[in-house]
Amino acid sequence: MRIRRSSLVDPDCNTLYGAFAVAVSFAVFAYSFRIGQVAILAYYAVWLPLILVDYRFTLGRLASSPQLLAFALLACLSYFWSDAPDVTIRAAMQYLSHVVCAVIAARVINARTLSIGAMTGIAFILAYSMLVGGYVYDALDGTYSFVGAFGSKNQLGFYASLGVLFSCYFALFLTRGRIARLLALGVVLLSAASLVMSQSATSMLATPAAVALVIAIAGLEAFSPAHRKIFFVAGTMLAATAVLAALNVGAVDMVLGAFGKDSTLTGRTYLWQQGIDASVNTPLLGVGYAAYWVQGFSEAERLWNEFYIASRTGFHFHNTYIEALVELGYVGAAMIVLPLLAILRLCILRLLNEGDWTEALLQTGLLALLIIRSFFEVDILQPYVIGSFLLYYCWGRAKEPVVRRRSRSASDWRQHATTTSSNNAVLSIQR
Numbered sequence: 001m002r003i004r005r006s007s008l009v010d011p012d013c014n015t016l017y018g019a020f021a022v023a024v025s026f027a028v029f030a031y032s033f034r035i036g037q038v039a040i041l042a043y044y045a046v047w048l049p050l051i052l053v054d055y056r057f058t059l060g061r062l063a064s065s066p067q068l069l070a071f072a073l074l075a076c077l078s079y080f081w082s083d084a085p086d087v088t089i090r091a092a093m094q095y096l097s098h099v100v101c102a103v104i105a106a107r108v109i110n111a112r113t114l115s116i117g118a119m120t121g122i123a124f125i126l127a128y129s130m131l132v133g134g135y136v137y138d139a140l141d142g143t144y145s146f147v148g149a150f151g152s153k154n155q156l157g158f159y160a161s162l163g164v165l166f167s168c169y170f171a172l173f174l175t176r177g178r179i180a181r182l183l184a185l186g187v188v189l190l191s192a193a194s195l196v197m198s199q200s201a202t203s204m205l206a207t208p209a210a211v212a213l214v215i216a217i218a219g220l221e222a223f224s225p226a227h228r229k230i231f232f233v234a235g236t237m238l239a240a241t242a243v244l245a246a247l248n249v250g251a252v253d254m255v256l257g258a259f260g261k262d263s264t265l266t267g268r269t270y271l272w273q274q275g276i277d278a279s280v281n282t283p284l285l286g287v288g289y290a291a292y293w294v295q296g297f298s299e300a301e302r303l304w305n306e307f308y309i310a311s312r313t314g315f316h317f318h319n320t321y322i323e324a325l326v327e328l329g330y331v332g333a334a335m336i337v338l339p340l341l342a343i344l345r346l347c348i349l350r351l352l353n354e355g356d357w358t359e360a361l362l363q364t365g366l367l368a369l370l371i372i373r374s375f376f377e378v379d380i381l382q383p384y385v386i387g388s389f390l391l392y393y394c395w396g397r398a399k400e401p402v403v404r405r406r407s408r409s410a411s412d413w414r415q416h417a418t419t420t421s422s423n424n425a426v427l428s429i430q431r
Helices: 005-009 016-033 038-049 060-064 065-081 085-108 111-132 153-174 180-198 200-224 227-247 251-258 269-279 300-306 320-353 358-374 386-398 400-430
Strands: 134-140 143-148
Touching: 005 038, 005 085, 005 180, 016 038, 016 085, 016 111, 016 153, 016 386, 038 085, 038 143, 038 400, 060 065, 060 085, 065 085, 065 320, 111 143, 111 153, 111 358, 134 400, 143 153, 143 180, 153 180, 153 200, 153 358, 153 386, 180 200, 200 227, 200 358, 227 320, 269 320, 269 358, 320 386, 358 386
Parallel strands: none
Antiparallel strands: 134 143
């Protein structure tokens, strides 16, 4: 059997290859620190060759939406003012190539293929963690946490959260097959068990919130666009009121107590203050991308020592916006906030106005998970991590249906024009 090369970049025909590429990518993001550089080459190998199949289609999104590269290009430019230029340019180029791969994935992978690949990859990742992983001692709160094969319980919790979200979404909206739903249920159970074992408060709070949001928004599909908007506005106002009421009655302390946390969030509030203080000296453009947590730099060494980070690597301010503020100043922080708002706006507009809401529903759930985690983790500022891959996938994919409809409309118009011209020519000859 001969397979056409063009089918590799057709979202409706490349389910097998696309799911394999997504699963490989997820595995690389999870365990590249264990496998090494070979894993990164495998990540590039599943996406970059697609440029040779159809470079106009795969890179067309970058030509029509150059803002996708804004943050990555700013990271590259920060080489010129970085406190550690060699570290900055290396990390920035990695991030830039990582964004390109995510945008290619957005062009060639639809929601169904992404979900199948994600469930496959996450099932392997979590099963491997269950088999070979273990516990580590947290010197700050004096407890042992299950980290699996990861270096952090929060990363294990993040993959478990994604496993629950993708599997629930697939079972509820993308399949009616009994076997497929049973397999998705298996991934849900494995992910839920990993989530509980990780004891990651951020993931355990963000996961049910994201899943509940997806289910609640899916219920709007039964109504007309006008009624969807009314219910959406009312639901948003109700949710905001409930959050404010919960804050006033001390619900935050109750939740933190349930997870064994204190009001400092195990030192996070102190770390946030340190990050804000560090940004004061270079408020506009920061110290350079990836140029703060560098071995030998006094402030980084001090914080590593205070938080018992013996490896002196893999640490951050546990807040996406503070991390961006320190590294790339107010400009960099704005370039992270604006894409999140832009993607969310595109997804909400599609959900409220269009009949085809399936992909927008998944993107909204993923964004909700990333936004909730962004206040406590740094998932979208680094190369070769699942958070930044999903962010740029959602951004690149959010406009995809609109572009296709416009292209199809233009094609239909040209076909209509050609048919009309031919008919007129035939009539002229007959006359």
